[in-house]
Amino acid sequence: MLNPPQREAASHGGGPLLVLAGAGSGKTRVITHRIAHLIDQGIPAKAIAAVTFTNKAAEEMRERVAHILKNGKVARELTIGTFHAMGLWMLRQEREALGFPRGFAIYDQADQLGVVREILRRVGNDGADRRFDVKAILTRISLAKNGFIAPEAYAAAKANEADDYDVITAKVYPLYQEALRGFAAFDFDDLITEPVRLLDTVAEVRDRWRARFRFVMVDEYQDTNRAQLLLVQHLVADHGNLMVVGDDDQSIYSWRGADPTNILRFAEMFPGAKIVKLEQNYRSSKTILAAANAVIANNTKRHGKTLWSDKGQGELITHAVAPDVETEAKWVAQEARRLQEAGRRWQDLAVLYRSNLQAKLLEEELRAHDVPYTMYGGQQFFERKEVKDLIAYLRLALNGKDELALRRIINYPARGIGATTLEKLAARAQARHTSMWEVLKAAAQSDEAAAAELDVRASTRTALADFVDIITRLRERLATGVVAATRALVEEIALYDDLRGASPSLAAAQRRIDNVEGLFGTLTRHEAKGGGRDALADLLRHLSLQSDKDDKDEAGDKIVLTTLHGAKGLEFPVVFMVGLEEELLPHARTLQPQVTDVIDPDHATDVSEERRLCYVGITRAQQKLYITRACTRLTRGRTVPRTPSRFLLELPDELLEVIDLAELAREKVPATEVKDFFANFNFD
DNA sequence: AACTTGTCAATTTTT
DNA sequence: TTGACAAGTT
Numbered sequence: 001m002l003n004p005p006q007r008e009a010a011s012h013g014g015g016p017l018l019v020l021a022g023a024g025s026g027k028t029r030v031i032t033h034r035i036a037h038l039i040d041q042g043i044p045a046k047a048i049a050a051v052t053f054t055n056k057a058a059e060e061m062r063e064r065v066a067h068i069l070k071n072g073k074v075a076r077e078l079t080i081g082t083f084h085a086m087g088l089w090m091l092r093q094e095r096e097a098l099g100f101p102r103g104f105a106i107y108d109q110a111d112q113l114g115v116v117r118e119i120l121r122r123v124g125n126d127g128a129d130r131r132f133d134v135k136a137i138l139t140r141i142s143l144a145k146n147g148f149i150a151p152e153a154y155a156a157a158k159a160n161e162a163d164d165y166d167v168i169t170a171k172v173y174p175l176y177q178e179a180l181r182g183f184a185a186f187d188f189d190d191l192i193t194e195p196v197r198l199l200d201t202v203a204e205v206r207d208r209w210r211a212r213f214r215f216v217m218v219d220e221y222q223d224t225n226r227a228q229l230l231l232v233q234h235l236v237a238d239h240g241n242l243m244v245v246g247d248d249d250q251s252i253y254s255w256r257g258a259d260p261t262n263i264l265r266f267a268e269m270f271p272g273a274k275i276v277k278l279e280q281n282y283r284s285s286k287t288i289l290a291a292a293n294a295v296i297a298n299n300t301k302r303h304g305k306t307l308w309s310d311k312g313q314g315e316l317i318t319h320a321v322a323p324d325v326e327t328e329a330k331w332v333a334q335e336a337r338r339l340q341e342a343g344r345r346w347q348d349l350a351v352l353y354r355s356n357l358q359a360k361l362l363e364e365e366l367r368a369h370d371v372p373y374t375m376y377g378g379q380q381f382f383e384r385k386e387v388k389d390l391i392a393y394l395r396l397a398l399n400g401k402d403e404l405a406l407r408r409i410i411n412y413p414a415r416g417i418g419a420t421t422l423e424k425l426a427a428r429a430q431a432r433h434t435s436m437w438e439v440l441k442a443a444a445q446s447d448e449a450a451a452a453e454l455d456v457r458a459s460t461r462t463a464l465a466d467f468v469d470i471i472t473r474l475r476e477r478l479a480t481g482v483v484a485a486t487r488a489l490v491e492e493i494a495l496y497d498d499l500r501g502a503s504p505s506l507a508a509a510q511r512r513i514d515n516v517e518g519l520f521g522t523l524t525r526h527e528a529k530g531g532g533r534d535a536l537a538d539l540l541r542h543l544s545l546q547s548d549k550d551d552k553d554e555a556g557d558k559i560v561l562t563t564l565h566g567a568k569g570l571e572f573p574v575v576f577m578v579g580l581e582e583e584l585l586p587h588a589r590t591l592q593p594q595v596t597d598v599i600d601p602d603h604a605t606d607v608s609e610e611r612r613l614c615y616v617g618i619t620r621a622q623q624k625l626y627i628t629r630a631c632t633r634l635t636r637g638r639t640v641p642r643t644p645s646r647f648l649l650e651l652p653d654e655l656l657e658v659i660d661l662a663e664l665a666r667e668k669v670p671a672t673e674v675k676d677f678f679a680n681f682n683f684d
Numbered sequence: 685a686a687c688t689t690g691t692c693a694a695t696t697t698t699t
Numbered sequence: 700t701t702g703a704c705a706a707g708t709t
Contacts, residue, residue, distance in 0.1 A: 052698090053698045053699075054698045054699080055698085055699085056698085057698085082698080082699065083698095083699075084698095084699045085699085106699095108699085109697085109699095131691090131692085133692095133693090188699050189699090191699080192699095220698080223698075252696080253696085253697080253698080255695085255696070255697090256696085256697065256698090354695075354696075355694095355695055355696075356695080356696085357694075357695085377696095377697080414685080416685095418685075544699090545699060546699090547698075547699070563695090563696065563697090564696080565695090565696045565697070565698090566696090566697085566698095568698085569698090584695095587695055587696080588694095588695090589694095589695055589696090590695085594693090594694095596693095609696095613696080635694085636693095636694070
């Protein structure tokens with residue numbers, strides 16, 4: 001059942017344990033068996049926690065544990081969840097002590113950007129002669145939070161840096177944090193840092209949580225950041241019963257704050273730690289593993305593992321060299337079709353690329369060859385704007401301080417409240433140290449003084465009053481029934497009429513209406529479980545922790561298109577890695593960081609993470625790996641020559657079979673002709 | 685308040 | 700070359 005190192009890890013008693021789990025070495029199996037083992041030993045399920053990064057991983061883990069235990073009840077008593085869900089749970093438990101209202105909100109990235117934008121407007125461009133990239137500032141704030149650096153500390157350290165992004169962030173970060181507290185909102189990062197702060201400062205809370213778990217397990221440990229380490233340290237401080245599972249060679253998120261030191265120096269941070277390496281791979285052919293091992297061996301600063309397999313050599317890796325990107329994409333489409341005709345299912349195939357930009361051409365060629373595909377990742381949350389709008393109404397009704405929600409809907413659907421009025425409301429709120437919602441309510445009531453002070457037209461005042469009425473009514477109705485209240489709201493604001501009016505086609509309108517109806521489905525299920533208004537606040541918070549593509553349509557036999565990052569944790573019988581060229585992998589941005597980038601002086605132009613990305617890509621393949629590259633590429637309207645990726649040169653020649661696609665290029669139809677051809681069709 | 689024009693940049697995104 | 704975003708027009 002389990003191989004010797006797996007068994008050693010799964011039957012580990014107490015104390016710190018680091019499991020270095022290579023790609024495809026059965027790490028989830030080890031965690032689930034360890035949990036089952038602990039239960040067998042008589043440890044109560046309530047005293048065991050397993051922490052993951054994704055909802056998907058958490059769900060899978062719970063299912064597999066339930067399966068091993070053959071006991072759903074015990075499995076349900078386990079604490080299994082993401083870091084963020086765990087943090088949210090803690091904050092909810094301690095809500096009153098923190099002084100937060102029941103309806104407190106979770107801000108996602110769109111909300112966060114809104115907050116930063118607003119602050120920038122307030123502080124002005126601050127002497128700088130150029131516009132700041134809002135996202136670059138938010139990235140810095142997030143990195144600071146991940147590193148558990150408080151606003152004041154950051155401001156003190158960075159206020160006089162030469163980098164003006166550091167300087168503006170030093171100004172914005174404290175204001176940002178202040179704003180969030182004023183809105184009774186936490187961002188994703190707060191879900192980790194605020195519990196830590198609480199554990200740091202309140203002894204009673206600390207003791208309670210430390211007594212809660214006797215065994216803690218962390219998955220994908222190489223992806224943890226400093227704040228997460230601190231949280232884990234708190235939880236296991238009394239007993240040190242911490243098992244972490246991860247792979248330093250698959251650390252590809254350091255740009256998001258993940259700190260690989262956590263896994264590299266685990267033994268120093270948790271003295272007496274035992275280390276177990278899982279090096280037997282159950283996924284890939286010997287050839288593929290040899291390639292992966294050869295590439296990753298060029299990295300220093302690693303624990304060092306060599307994957308092996310008792311599978312056969314398998315096929316050689318095909319390295320296809322195309323004269324240009326069109327040919328590269330076209331060949332992938334053709335080869336995919338050939339494989340499918342030879343008996344492969346589409347879903348057995350995946351195309352992996354470094355940047356989403358590369359997907360566009362691939363999509364075109366796949367479509368032209370009638371190859372069905374599905375794209376993982378990519379930001380498609382725009383499509384759900386209508387859902388977010390409706391949720392904003394609910395959020396505001398539950399939490400009057402939620403200014404982002406208010407701003408989002410105060411004039412949606414349009415009711416004649418413009419930027420000027422909004423400015424006045426904001427200024428008033430600022431001056432009075434209160435929320436915009438309170439200002440609104442005062443002005444809307446027959447409070448002549450408040451209305452006069454606000455200095456708005458009578459018609460505007462009516463509009464404001466109407467808006468206040470809508471929210472107030474919604475709030476009252478929510479107390480008696482969530483679904484009915486939301487239905488009444490949708491009627492009242494004529495949401496569907498607005499969607500129909502704003503959509504370019506009837507089909508598009510229907511799709512958006514269906515999306516809203518999807519939300520109603522969620523609300524109905526929620527109500528069936530007896531959830532009232534307070535539970536609704538909980539539901540909305542958890543909804544924001546649910547990724548959009550959580551319900552990605554896995555159904556259907558389709559080729560998977562994804563970035564290398566998005567491919568982590570997945571596996572496919574056949575994998576195409578495209579664009580293995582310098583400046584793409586490793587990416588130009590790594591080789592030459594830009595002003596908006598946060599540059600770590602120790603790791604400037606360090607390509608080791610790019611190499612790990614390459615390693616992750618290779619190890620996704622079970623039976624057959626294709627690597628393609630183009631000799632020229634159209635970049636910013638210019639055709640530029642391309643050189644092979646340095647990682648490609650690290651692959652032993654005997655593992656490769658090289659094919660030249662020059663022949664295929666000669667029969668290609670010029671892209672312009674294809675465009676003209678399609679221009680004759682009217683796509684809805 | 686919807687449209688137009690100009691500017692700037694062009695990675696990766698588990699929550 | 701495409702696109703996103705914000706300021707400027709009608």
